[in-house]
Amino acid sequence: MSSSLRVGVVCLHTDPFQPPGAGDVGGMNVVVRHTSAAMAAAGHQVTVWTRRAGEDAPEREIVDGVLVRRLPVGPPRTLLKSAHDELIDPFRAALAADHPQVDVLHSQHWFSGMAALPLARELGVPHLQSFHSIAAPPQTALSEGERPESPARLEGEAWLARSTDAVIAVSEAEARTVIERLGADPAAVHVVHPGVDTELFHPGTGGGRPILLAAARLEPLKAIDLAIETLAGVVARRDPGAPRPRLFVAGGATNDEDYPRSLAALAHQLGVADDVTLLGPQARPDLADLMRAATLVLVPSHSETYGLVALEAAASGVPVVAARTGGLAESVVDGVTGVLLPGWDPGTWSDAVTALLADPDRLALLGRAGREHALARRWCDVAAASVEHYRALLT
Numbered sequence: 205m206s207s208s209l210r211v212g213v214v215c216l217h218t219d220p221f222q223p224p225g226a227g228d229v230g231g232m233n234v235v236v237r238h239t240s241a242a243m244a245a246a247g248h249q250v251t252v253w254t255r256r257a258g259e260d261a262p263e264r265e266i267v268d269g270v271l272v273r274r275l276p277v278g279p280p281r282t283l284l285k286s287a288h289d290e291l292i293d294p295f296r297a298a299l300a301a302d303h304p305q306v307d308v309l310h311s312q313h314w315f316s317g318m319a320a321l322p323l324a325r326e327l328g329v330p331h332l333q334s335f336h337s338i339a340a341p342p343q344t345a346l347s348e349g350e351r352p353e354s355p356a357r358l359e360g361e362a363w364l365a366r367s368t369d370a371v372i373a374v375s376e377a378e379a380r381t382v383i384e385r386l387g388a389d390p391a392a393v394h395v396v397h398p399g400v401d402t403e404l405f406h407p408g409t410g411g412g413r414p415i416l417l418a419a420a421r422l423e424p425l426k427a428i429d430l431a432i433e434t435l436a437g438v439v440a441r442r443d444p445g446a447p448r449p450r451l452f453v454a455g456g457a458t459n460d461e462d463y464p465r466s467l468a469a470l471a472h473q474l475g476v477a478d479d480v481t482l483l484g485p486q487a488r489p490d491l492a493d494l495m496r497a498a499t500l501v502l503v504p505s506h507s508e509t510y511g512l513v514a515l516e517a518a519a520s521g522v523p524v525v526a527a528r529t530g531g532l533a534e535s536v537v538d539g540v541t542g543v544l545l546p547g548w549d550p551g552t553w554s555d556a557v558t559a560l561l562a563d564p565d566r567l568a569l570l571g572r573a574g575r576e577h578a579l580a581r582r583w584c585d586v587a588a589a590s591v592e593h594y595r596a597l598l599t
Contacts, residue, residue: 244269375531407521408496437554518574
């Protein structure tokens with residue numbers, strides 16, 4: 205085996221080389237793109253297979269040293285995530301017809317694994333699975349933001365966890381879920397925390413009117429309604445004469461276009477409509493600019509496999525206030541790079557944010573610690589750890 209590997213990465217339902225923040229383009233795409241580029245920079249031959257979801261998207265191009273192959277499966281447009289169940293078999297056939305010449309196949313999300321694992325067996329190469337999100341069990345209350353999932357996903361994820369050669373999880377929290385809920389062999393589950401681009405995301409000057417920033421897809425799971433309620437509580441609690449804070453929300457609707465309208469209506473109802481700006485999806489450089497201008501970044505999600513936005517905020521020298529859930533307990537060092545809150549009570553969130561805004565020395569201390577924390581999270585290290593797990597299967 206040569207020192208250079210031929211790595212195949214499979215992303216059926218979303219293109220990692222599209223900008224994050226809209227549709228189902230989010231943190232997973234950032235992880236896949238940067239890890240793939242870092243592996244290519246280290247001398248490996250990396251190919252990413254995805255679905256062609258736009259008329260103008262080239263079927264073949266090289267981006268950041270990575271060969272991107274967009275397979276003409278299904279209509280060339282963005283689809284609801286649920287529609288991809290029907291594309292698993294056609295995608296597998298198109299991928300097989302492309303004759304992958306790889307040493308390993310690494311699937312991202314369950315759609316990809318269902319398509320690629322059987323093909324990996326036919327090719328005689330190891331298969332690795334990364335889930336990035338895992339369906340909630342059927343008894344989970346959907347009011348917490350989880351969307352109902354098809355039985356196919358529930359069964360498919362369990363089959364993948366038990367059948368793949370290895371699972372790469374982005375957090376210890378995700379690893380526990382894969383083992384405890386899906387029944388994976390603990391010896392086959394490995395954690396590789398994401399990295400962050402500390403050149404793109406770096407501290408700025410800040411100052412002026414306090415700015416709260418939330419960056420997420422607009423869907424109930426991300427709890428942007430809580431961010432608006434938090435802002436309203438902070439406005440009500442602020443000292444007379446203190447500047448009135450603002451909330452910027454970066455991100456687009458996943459599927460439900462009514463949800464952004466409901467957020468605007470909530471802001472109006474709470475008397476903060478003039479203080480809330482829904483910016484829509486942001487290109488990475490624009491998001492980095494927003495981070496630098498922010499006073500605090502809010503991550504109120506009901507569930508996060510890791511919470512990459514929190515790490516990007518840390519790299520920007522901006523403290524984070526986040527829910528203590530899932531991987532956020534690993535992306536935010538509580539009391540060091542930000543504050544983790546138990547639950548989603550608007551009063552608790554407003555109290556915490558008000559206290560931080562009133563303490564500029566603590567804000568500065570948290571921001572400096574966040575930057576130091578982020579500097580240790582390099583994408584080249586993420587790529588090296590991933591390759592190490594590939595080699596372990598090959599030897």
